[in-house]
Amino acid sequence: MKLYYAPGACSLADHIALIESKLPFTTDKVDLKARTTAEGEDYTAVNPKGYVPALGLDAGGVLTENVAILGYIADRVGNLMPQGPLGRFRALEALAYISTELHKSFAPFFKPGSSDEAKSAAKTQLGKRFGLFEDALASQEFALGDQFGVADCYLFVMLFWAREKVGLDLPPNLSSYYERLSQRAAIQQALAEEGLGD
Template identity: 45%
Template sequence: MKLYYSPGACSLSPHIALEESGLPYEAIAAPTKTHQLADGTDYYSINPLGYVPLLVLNDGRQLREGPAIVQYIADQVPAKKLAPANGTFERAKLHEWLNFIGTELHKGFSPLFNPATPAEYKTMVIAKLGERLKFTDGLLSDRQFVLGDTFSVADGYLFTVTNWAQPLNIDLAPYSNLVAYRARVAARPAVVRAMQAEGLIK
């Protein structure tokens, strides 16, 4: 498998999932600013949408969306318990979390990265994001990870998205459960390896 990623982008989530899975894969940098691979290839020729992540299977089939990619990875190694079994209530809870992270947090942060976003609108976005972070913090008050005491692919996604708070100067200190949770996830060897591979930590 090949994972196309941009350092620190949402593609860190499947990068973490792959490291957790133990599956063989190749990580290929596809920077979102240049859309050019290290060998000069135009990334748009591989993924016409131009964004990451992109997972290319050994037979050439592609998956483009992060939540779909991480669940596919998890299902290849059921013994790792990176996702609950399909058809269970717990799997539906995983879908719930992946959708919440994607639509309420991920997309909540997105306008803040755009220099063209008006300051007044950014203020509104930050306020709404604060509400969502407070809600997340509350849900983490009685558990180690988002689904309970077992790490899942949703944790890699939540960790990735909340990483963006620092460069955007959003203080996470008021969310003590989230801060403690992030420390637990950051200490996982697979997370360390993925972040090192992307040059995010030494």
Template identity: 45%
Template sequence: MKLYYSPGACSLAAHILLNEINVDFDLERVDLKTHQTEKGADYYEINPKGYVPALEINPGLILTENVAVLPFIAQHDPKQDLIPPSGLGRAKVLEWLGYLNSELHDEYAVFFNPQVSEEEKERGYVTIDKMLKYIDDYLGESEFDYLVNDRFGPADAYLFVLTNWSNVIQHDLTPFKNIVALRNLVAERQSVQIAMRDEGLIP
């Protein structure tokens, strides 16, 4: 498999999960401004949508969108720890991925528009805080350390990556103690440390 990625983008979640399942895979960096890959390919020819992640499963067979890519990678975990194979547990993973992808991701994305106004930023902070409070309250009431059960999975990786963007947009996560605790758990994983080093995000 090959993962097309941009450092620190939402493709980092797929990078983390690929490390978790311990398979051989290739990485190819994408410049999201020029839409050229590090090998000089036109990224639009690989993924006409133009954004990451794109997972090349076999030559010419491309899977996109985190709500599809992350479960696909997780189901290849030989220990079967990353995602329940069926039933309510799997549905809950997909529920969280849907929320993170369509709601929280979109609100953070507002800040990466170079033409965003100060007024739009202020509204964005309020909306992000509202969404994070929902997640934080959920975690506070849950008997588990992770979003779905007592095991790390795709939704945890995705939440970790999205909330990393708080550092970029000068957004304070400290009021969300349960999210911070989850982030600390995730950050300790070898798969995360390797992915972040490979993408140049940490030394």
């Protein structure tokens, strides 16, 4: 498999999940402005959407979108989804929430020309939307219980953006969770490989 990524973009979630999975994979860094990869490919030929992530599959073809890629990785290894009859669906539920309610709320911070008012409103909205996980983490170690999974990979990236790019103060449970995850070997490795480590 080959992960197409941009440093610090949401593709970081897939990078973390792939390292955690111990599945063999390579990476190719994408220049999102030039739409080319470090290996010289026209990225729009890989992913016509033009953004990351994309996962080149060993059997051929490409998978895009975090929810799909993270689900695919978790299904391949079986230990990155919560257990139980609803485990997979709880993970998909959390991934969809992270993608649509958290990820999209960062848009004003990455869109050139966004007003200070739009950024302030986005910070308020993010604070409310992070509240779901703040409450859950009062009684559990990870996003969906006592096992690290793909939802944690994606949630970590949202918290990384909140802390490191936006300067959002995290409430106590999320702050402690972020610090714990920051010490996880797979996360440290992914950050280092993307040039984001200390």
